Amino acid sequence: MTHSATRPFVRMNGAGNDFVVVNALETPFAPTADQARAIADRDSGQGCDQLIAIEPSDRADAFMRVWNADGGQVETCGNALRCVGWLLMESTGKDTVVIDTLGGPTTASRAGLHQVRVDMGPPGLDWTDVPLAEEMDTRGIELQVGPIDAPILHTPGAVSMGNPHVVFFTDRQDDGFVRGSGSLVEHHPLFPEGVNVGFANVLAPDRIRLRVWERGAGLTKACGTGACAALVATARRGLTGRHAVIEADGGELVIDWDESSGHVFMTGPVEIEGTGTLR
Numbered sequence: 001m002t003h004s005a006t007r008p009f010v011r012m013n014g015a016g017n018d019f020v021v022v023n024a025l026e027t028p029f030a031p032t033a034d035q036a037r038a039i040a041d042r043d044s045g046q047g048c049d050q051l052i053a054i055e056p057s058d059r060a061d062a063f064m065r066v067w068n069a070d071g072g073q074v075e076t077c078g079n080a081l082r083c084v085g086w087l088l089m090e091s092t093g094k095d096t097v098v099i100d101t102l103g104g105p106t107t108a109s110r111a112g113l114h115q116v117r118v119d120m121g122p123p124g125l126d127w128t129d130v131p132l133a134e135e136m137d138t139r140g141i142e143l144q145v146g147p148i149d150a151p152i153l154h155t156p157g158a159v160s161m162g163n164p165h166v167v168f169f170t171d172r173q174d175d176g177f178v179r180g181s182g183s184l185v186e187h188h189p190l191f192p193e194g195v196n197v198g199f200a201n202v203l204a205p206d207r208i209r210l211r212v213w214e215r216g217a218g219l220t221k222a223c224g225t226g227a228c229a230a231l232v233a234t235a236r237r238g239l240t241g242r243h244a245v246i247e248a249d250g251g252e253l254v255i256d257w258d259e260s261s262g263h264v265f266m267t268g269p270v271e272i273e274g275t276g277t278l279r
């Protein structure tokens with residue numbers, strides 16, 4: 001199964017995090033890592049943060065497969081779950097759909113005009129969930145960036161949202177700092193599967209300014225699972241409550257970590273940018 005050169009796609013974004021979405025419900029789509037990277041390449045391909053395929057599922061409305069811009073296949077993608085959920089609800093007329101992923105099943109529901117709410121399930125809070133290479137308290141792990149005696153970043157939180165996240169609590173969020181520090185931490189040996197690196201500036205108990213250097217995609221305009229991980233990490237440190245508006249470069253996401261179910265809910269925008277044919 002490979003991808004054919006005449007394959008149609010939909011270009012979408014969730015708060016600016018952009019995707020090439022391929023409908024593989026009828027015809028299999030199985031690009032190699034090099035083909036996925038070429039599609040994502042903004043110079044020679046269509047260009048996107050993540051490549052997304054919607055596949056049939058025997059336990060959900062559909063299965064969503066995710067490739068990062070570097071061609072690596074990963075567990076899930078929060079902003080894409082809203083986009084795929086919206087496409088499925090529009091095509092089926094349903095108000096709620098179940099989307100399975102390598103990171104587990106999630107449920108997407110309508111939440112207003114071009115707004116979708118996703119039940120992301122419970123966060124993974126044990127060191128083995130993230131995963132880390134050694135046992136640590138994930139509320140504040142032993143990791144620092146910069147000189148040992150004067151670190152510029154230290155003691156972040158670590159959370160799994162089906163994919164690995166580390167969240168630094170800092171007001172330093174300029175491009176150079178996020179790119180430099182994020183690329184350092186992304187492949188740190190403490191994270192055997194790599195990691196998405198969040199820089200969370202807590203503005204109020206219910207408001208966080210967040211930038212994320214994404215594993216396999218770099219600095220994106222928004223990261224849905226990163227927004228969920230940031231709220232969980234700040235709430236666990238008592239810096240916020242269990243509800244917050246996350247201000248990303250590309251838009252706002254509303255995150256709720258429900259006390260009774262333990263599930264994290266993410267609400268945010270969906271935008272269709274256009275259609276095309278894979279080159």
Ligand SMILES: N[C@H](CCC[C@H](N)C(=O)O)C(=O)O
Nearest residue numbers: 077078079163214215224225
């Ligand atoms: N870079 C992420 C996948 C995409 C996540 C992000 N775009 C989101 O909206 O959750 C990873 O390697 O786990």
